[in-house]
Amino acid sequence: MFGFFLLKLYKNLILDYKFCIFNKMKFMKNILIIVFICLVAYSCCSSKRTLDSNSDTVLNIENDTVIISDDKLEYDIIIIEHGFNTWFETRAKPEEFYSLSFLESKNIRYVIEWNSRVLQPLKYSSNLYEMQINYTQGIDYGFDLNYKLYNYFIFFQNRYNQNLLGGRVPIN
Numbered sequence: 001m002f003g004f005f006l007l008k009l010y011k012n013l014i015l016d017y018k019f020c021i022f023n024k025m026k027f028m029k030n031i032l033i034i035v036f037i038c039l040v041a042y043s044c045c046s047s048k049r050t051l052d053s054n055s056d057t058v059l060n061i062e063n064d065t066v067i068i069s070d071d072k073l074e075y076d077i078i079i080i081e082h083g084f085n086t087w088f089e090t091r092a093k094p095e096e097f098y099s100l101s102f103l104e105s106k107n108i109r110y111v112i113e114w115n116s117r118v119l120q121p122l123k124y125s126s127n128l129y130e131m132q133i134n135y136t137q138g139i140d141y142g143f144d145l146n147y148k149l150y151n152y153f154i155f156f157q158n159r160y161n162q163n164l165l166g167g168r169v170p171i172n
Helices: 002-019 021-044 084-091 100-118 142-160
Strands: 048-051 057-062 065-070 075-080
Touching: 075 142, 084 142, 100 142
Parallel strands: none
Antiparallel strands: 048 057, 057 065, 065 075
8 A cells, every 4th residue: 555655656756747847856855755754664663683592582672672582481571661772781781790590589589579569559659560570489581581670670770769679779
């Protein structure tokens, strides 16, 4: 449908051009508008999809949505938070900074507190704590998921001035 519209518009522009010499500027202006619309439509559809060479983990990034999935372990983590990707790419400490056991222990504590706050909507804003996180101790979620989840908790605490574990909020 869109291609037919462009084709019909292009034919009309050619006819305008053949019959009127003074429409050269209008012709070029319309061509530029068509090219601009096509570029905007193309850029809106862009996403990055990468596959970690060491595992079957797929990382799919579209705008402010991050999806990490693994077919072997049957888990997904979906983070939909405006600004998280930019923060993650610019402020998160490198993966080598953390061990898997550190990330797992922190995530267990963060998830327990998060789920507790979800169940107390009168005490904690239901706009911040909308749904529970299903993260079970003892399941090997892999480094990628633990790393991304831990960094989301840091981002969340800093952005919304929350303190999930008490004490000092880590600043990356």
